[in-house]
Amino acid sequence: MDQEPKEIIIENLISQLAGLPSIGRKTAQRLAYHLLAQEEGAVQELARALNEAKARIHACSSCGNYTERAVCRICSSDRRQGNLICVVEKPADILAFERSGSYPGVYHVLGGSISPLDGIGPADLNFARLWERSAAGVELILALNTNAEGEATASYIAQKLHGSSVKISRLARGIPVGSELEYVDELTVQRALESRVEVI
């Protein structure tokens, strides 16, 4: 028996969508059918938004975060403390600090961490600009991942700025705020215990 011909166009749309992070095959199908049911204008608007974002958004010349300007809104804000720099691996990490609404400083996006197994060395990351920004009176807060790569990258920064007047700190590890102690996993409790702080 002959095989029925495939619907190439819709199959292609579904597999493009399924290639996005945290989108499975079923969700991709639902999205594809949803898009096909939309007015043509709405779909064109989506396509235009995608194209425009890709064409006009680039890295901020100061911190490396995504922006459509030369310098992003955080770096160019005069309400921000320019000498307090939080160093993160990727732009999405900034959102966590911004959601808190309480961070007064600016950011620096490295674009990843040093990982010899993946062929990523210091030259592949945004270090040159970080050294430029690390002038006297600056404090760097290292908010890198707690895996081996993140720790090595933090150690690399500390090593390079050793002897300079830059102050370097890293985020504390501990019990998530608002969580009940009895539901926190034992490893987190143990580590929090080790990095306990004096009260009196």
Place this chain on the structure above:
Amino acid sequence: MHLETLSLTGFRNYRSQEVSFAPGLNLLSGPNGHGKTNLLEAIHYVCLAHSQRTRKDKELIEWNGNAFVLRLLGRIGGLAHAQSVEYAETGAKRVKVNGRESKRLSDLIGHFEVVSFSPEDLDLIRSGPQLRRRFLDILLCQFSLDYLDTLRHYNQALKQRNSLLKQAGAGNDVLAAYDAPLVEAGARITLMRRRALADLAPLARDCYRSISDGGEDLELALSGCVSEAEEEPALREDFHRKLLALRGTEREAGLTLAGPHREDLAISFSGKAVRDFGSQGQKRSVALSLKLASARLLDARNRRPPILLLDDVFAELDETRRLRIGELIRGQGQVFIANPRAADLPFQAEKIITLRCGRVVV
């Protein structure tokens, strides 16, 4: 803590089989080559994320098959607990613990503690340091999540650092950056191993004494450490200094040459290595003592007896040793014994599971 049912699909000689267990003593019987050891291996794998017989997980897939699935149901502290693992020929694995999915095999560890005994345990004494390190790691991971996490960390840092040492153009600054996580995790591992050994050694000495009816004093120690320092900061410093001294040699070798991955468990009778000086019988008793002692240590640390897997150990043992194991098992937690003949047992089984060609005979 005990296992209730295990379902095996495409595992060794099990096409598709569900087996249920009694909370106490389970005897696996049946002719050799029909699946007794394979069933013990499946329990070991689903609880500890590796086989006690092979390091190649692919070998566990049924002949001509392309994946295996193990699903385990049991009880921990009275609560139902489920964990499962799927392993495909492609190397893809899927782990689920109480419905929560993960891609990390090691997430299976730390729920059901297991100690296994088999005639191959003799290799612990006879072979190189790798098996002895593994013995220590498996023991420690079963009572310390911190150890499991630190070991994962260390191994990742080690892999990264070795890959760096193999790259001709890699700078000293990047290498130095990878000293940090290696030293940090490495010092913790050495200290945790040393402390666990301090608890394990007297237990092992007692076990050996009763197995061998007096006899030599069994000693255990961690050897090949970067330093004898007893505090973490001092140990870290010594480790770091050692790495700096080894820079040139490490670059030539393309390998990290110091750290917990080079340590060994030294086993001796009054300073004489059992490996070199022990008789075959002494080695067998020492291996057994190590396992008995680790079961006791797990019991003491976790305040519940571990699950024991005993593969064909009674046939080779004399009366004294049989009784000794019998003593350990009586009134303890859940035990699985693979033995062709029920008559070899010094006690009564609560459940007898008869196996023929990868199936339970009812």
